[in-house]
Amino acid sequence: QEQLVESGGGVVQPGGSLRLSCGASGFSFNSYGMHWVRQAPGKGLEWVAVVWYDGKKQYYGDSVRGRFTISRDNSKKTVYLQMNSLRADDTAVYYCARGQTSMDVWGKGTTVTVSS
């Protein structure tokens, strides 16, 4: 069964940092690009970042570029999202998702709250 499980969410002060993790199981992890997508409370979906299957390329959304870093460890079947300089508008549920031309497997999400 293909599965993604996010962890690492929590409450952090503005300007702080947090690292999210997403563990994969049930599929050949090193064959797929992996994404992070977020959803602020009551809002729509926002694509955050992608890392290619081999970790050699990354792309970011405009609102997080320069502050967030996506990476992966294929030996651990895990993708990460390092979030620095966090702001109140980064408050959201963060989902990881698998995909090449669309996102066909999603985790249940982890909640990040940026508040003083």
Place this chain on the structure above:
Amino acid sequence: DIQMTQSPSSVSASVGDTVTITCRASQGVTSWLAWYQQKPGKAPSLLIYGSSHVEDGVPSRFSGSGYGTKFTLTISSLQPEDFATYYCQQAIDYPWTFGQGTKVEIK
């Protein structure tokens, strides 16, 4: 960045109705267009990829069409479990972008 605009933002419909949602891209995305369904408190799930290809396990009442800048998602014979929010998303260029969502509500 490519902007995705969905219409309508919400629609009220009854069980058995046919619902059509439109998604327009600010520039051509050829067929690199996906549709997702999201229910409250749940992660999104993929319905359609490549504009018209139905994901495995998705009921045949869901269909997608379009090319370039205009796309549609059609739900035929709406079922109670179809009341949800639907998003389109382009995958031709990074950053990937979503439409703002269309909420399908019970009339």
